[in-house]
Amino acid sequence: MKISELSTASGVAVPTIKYYLREGLLPAGERSSANQASYGEGHLQRLRLIRALLDTGGLPVATAREVLAAIDNPDLPLTWIFGVAQRAISDAGLYAPIAEPTSGLAKVDAFLEHSGWHVSPENPGRFGAARVIDSYEASGHPELAEIWDDYAAGSELIAQADLAMVGRNAEVESMSETVVVGTVLGDAMLSSLRRMAQEHFSSLLFPDPSERSAS
Amino acid sequence: MKISELSTASGVAVPTIKYYLREGLLPAGERSSANQASYGEGHLQRLRLIRALLDTGGLPVATAREVLAAIDNPDLPLTWIFGVAQRAISDAGLYAPIAEPTSGLAKVDAFLEHSGWHVSPENPGRFGAARVIDSYEASGHPELAEIWDDYAAGSELIAQADLAMVGRNAEVESMSETVVVGTVLGDAMLSSLRRMAQEHFSSLLFPDPSERSAS
DNA sequence: TCGCTATGGACAGTTTCGCTATCCGATAGT
DNA sequence: ACTATCGGATAGCGAAACTGTCCATAGCGA
Structure with missing residues (x-):
């Protein structure tokens, strides 16, 4: 060809x-x-x-290069691939390390403490979540942090599914590729599902006779 | 000032x-x-x-303008604000309508059918999810679609939390702002939580003695 | 009152990103 | 033999989000 x-x-x-x-x-x-x-x-x-x-997945080209290099490297253990994939989608400033403690970071750490989640301090999600909480507060809507527990419960289900996929066929040769694709595209999938679920529950909570009343 | x-x-x-x-x-x-x-x-x-x-939230400036205009419009009912916020974060091509049916779209619709979710055909999440499934298949990892049910269950919890927030204080004046912030920043929050939960369950599944063995 | 600095507004310039177009010399195929 | 492609290198483009420069004017301390 x-x-x-x-x-x-x-x-x-x-x-x-x-x-x-x-x-x-x-x-x-x-x-x-x-x-x-x-x-x-x-x-x-x-x-x-x-x-x-x-x-x-919305990755920038430079990031995709790194991810692909990780896939191509047969020496990387699968658990590392997960980390590489995570860091890849966490390239943006949102997930960059936060130097000095913020209110959001403290809340995230408090959650990690009482939930028992085993997460290293440099996990990009830790900084991302902290930044989101700080943004909740800066934009004047701190009450949004209240739904944290439900969000965490949902994320738990999802991450368990992610890991189950790996555990099920860890021997498969293309597994690292699967992990990367699953991690990168998973965010997009989740957002999409959330949109649909929001509409579904919204229509239950606020039945609007003017729109799609009969299914 | x-x-x-x-x-x-x-x-x-x-x-x-x-x-x-x-x-x-x-x-x-x-x-x-x-x-x-x-x-x-x-x-x-x-x-x-x-x-x-x-x-x-990662919104482009042009989109932020539209969202802010929606917040400023006191005539928009709260249920519409949800839709506006959804469409705002769904600006990218990922969520754009798909003209002809694809394999992914069929799978999404089949799920909507058997799950009973009440979602209109033009919901951006429907197209986004379809595109993700198509990407799973195109990239050679169709097995990733298998975890759909767990993803959906997690999304359900999350969307219920989103809606509960609205239901709880629907009278509050700044509610439409809360809805927008919650919807827009919620995706970032979820991604972050997923990263942390992934590490947590990964460390359970693949205990790595060389890293953070003692907490 | 004088004069320096800051202001609001218009507009052009900059940087980054992801392509896209143009050249160029060297074949492949007829 | 000759022409259409090919690969490779380099330059250019358009969108996005700022950033810098100008300029006439206004505030304000001396």
Whole structure:
């Protein structure tokens, strides 16, 4: 397969593929001569994975490169892959370490204490959650932090499902890829499900006769 | 308060405040003369809300403008505010309507059918979830769709908490603001909680003696 | 009152990101 | 032999979110 065929097969424009090659997201094809390279099924698969991470997962290109490098590294244990995937989606400033203690950080740590969750201090989620709580307070809506326990209960279910997936077929070769895709796309899935569930319960709480009264 | 004082009080640079004024995120100050305007406590509060939506919620400026306009409109019923907030965080292409049926869309609809969730066809979450499932499949990891039920159960808990918050104090004046902040920042909160819960259950499943063995 | 500084407003410039377009010299295929 | 592609390198583009520069004017201390 040459680059133009890879392009039509994947739906990704040729210059874009060249860009991904340059950026190291996609490994180079097998060079058959000075100006000819051939790409295989693996390249097509990789390209689809790239688009999933970028389009659906919303990762920046630079981050996708790191994640893909982690997938390609066979020496990384699976538990590390989880961490790599986490750090990847936590690239943004939201999850960056917080230097000095804030009110939100204290609340997060208090929760970790009483819930018994075993979380290291540098977990990006710890900083992200702290920042969200601080934002609740800064924007004048501290009461939003009250629903923390229900959020945590939901997250627990979800994370257990995530881990169960790993535990079930930890031997599978492509497991690290599954972990990455699951972690990266999982956030998008959750947001989508929350939107739907919100509408569902909203329609129960506030039945609106003017809209979709009969199903 | 003049603009420079508003700047130091909020930590937002003066040119940035001017930018927000231009973009209509922040209402103009009260003009006292041709080159003097004074800003009040409300402006400071609004600025903090803006930063929460942009920085923590990750909204683009244009979207934040729409959300803020919805908050400012006293005629919108609370149930609509929910929809506005949802559409706001669903601005990206991920949640855009899908024209022709896809495998993912069929799976989402099948779930809605058997779960009894009452969700309108144009709910952005429906398209987002469908796209994620399609990405699972395209990237070669369709097994990830298996955890759907647990994800849905978690989302249900979370959405119920969201709605309970509204039901509890629906009379409060700033409720629409609370709904928006809660919906927009809720996604960030959830992602953070998921990161922490993942680490917690990961450490249970794969105890790693080399790392934080003693708490 | 004088003069310095700050102000509000308009507008142009900057940076980053993710592509996209243009060249170029070297084949591959006919 | 000749022309259409190919790969590779480099430059350019457009959106987004600021940031910097100007300028006429106004506040305010000396």
